[in-house]
Amino acid sequence: GAVVSQHPSRVICKSGTSVKIECRSLDFQATTMFWYRQFPKKSLMLMATSNEGSKATYEQGVEKDKFLINHASLTLSTLTVTSAHPEDSSFYICSARESYRAENTEAFFGQGTRLTVV
Amino acid sequence: RKEVEQDPGPFNVPEGATVAFNCTYSNSASQSFFWYRQDCRKEPKLLMSVYSSGNEDGRFTAQLNRASQYISLLIRDSKLSDSATYLCVVTPRSSGTYKYIFGTGTRLKVLA
Numbered sequence: 001g002a003v004v005s006q007h008p009s010r011v012i013c014k015s016g017t018s019v020k021i022e023c024r025s026l027d028f029q030a031t032t033m034f035w036y037r038q039f040p041k042k043s044l045m046l047m048a049t050s051n052e053g054s055k056a057t058y059e060q061g062v063e064k065d066k067f068l069i070n071h072a073s074l075t076l077s078t079l080t081v082t083s084a085h086p087e088d089s090s091f092y093i094c095s096a097r098e099s100y101r102a103e104n105t106e107a108f109f110g111q112g113t114r115l116t117v118v
Numbered sequence: 119r120k121e122v123e124q125d126p127g128p129f130n131v132p133e134g135a136t137v138a139f140n141c142t143y144s145n146s147a148s149q150s151f152f153w154y155r156q157d158c159r160k161e162p163k164l165l166m167s168v169y170s171s172g173n174e175d176g177r178f179t180a181q182l183n184r185a186s187q188y189i190s191l192l193i194r195d196s197k198l199s200d201s202a203t204y205l206c207v208v209t210p211r212s213s214g215t216y217k218y219i220f221g222t223g224t225r226l227k228v229l230a
């Protein structure tokens with residue numbers, strides 16, 4: 001099946017620094033990618049929808065200047081957590097779907113990135 | 119009201135039992151529905167899509183009720199390995215894009 005690779009799987013950074021997370025579709029072109037965050041024992045919260053070649057669409061309450069998304073190619077989207085603070089510590093997961101506006105296309109998930117800000 | 123709601127559980131059931139989960143959604147224009155499974159500290163993995171006519175995959179049966187806006191998942195003959203969190207996913211259309219919205223998840227524990 002389709003594979004989505006997310007890197008790094010785990011990162012610890014100091015408060016105030018920025019962290020970049022990469023999401024790659026390895027064997028298909030992903031016109032749409034999604035970024036989620038998940039707190040312990042909670043569900044995945046959609047942060048933003050990333051479309052190749054255009055600006056990301058952020059969900060209500062998500063700061064676009066805080067969480068920068070770049071989807072410059074059909075196989076790569078990046079999420080940069082800028083000026084990270086301890087409350088940004090979370091599990092970040094990306095997912096990718098091959099077809100734009102396809103109704104029954106499943107999304108494939110990256111392995112997730114566990115971010116800890118100290 | 120949340121877009122997608124599930125009973126968080128946990129559902130503790132003995133091996134061999136049959137267990138059912140429901141998931142309700144608020145956007146009547148939602149087009150696609152899925153059940154995902156998530157193990158602790160891992161990414162979600164697709165369990166099955168949910169089709170309008172209902173569908174079955176081995177011990178798993180999924181149903182969709184558009185009139186009442188809910189989907190269900192039935193697991194027969196539960197195995198210890200079925201212990202996980204089950205997430206329903208709904209894809210409402212927004213600004214031309216089908217977004218993936220997750221329910222809160224239902225935790226299942228199958229007990230020996």
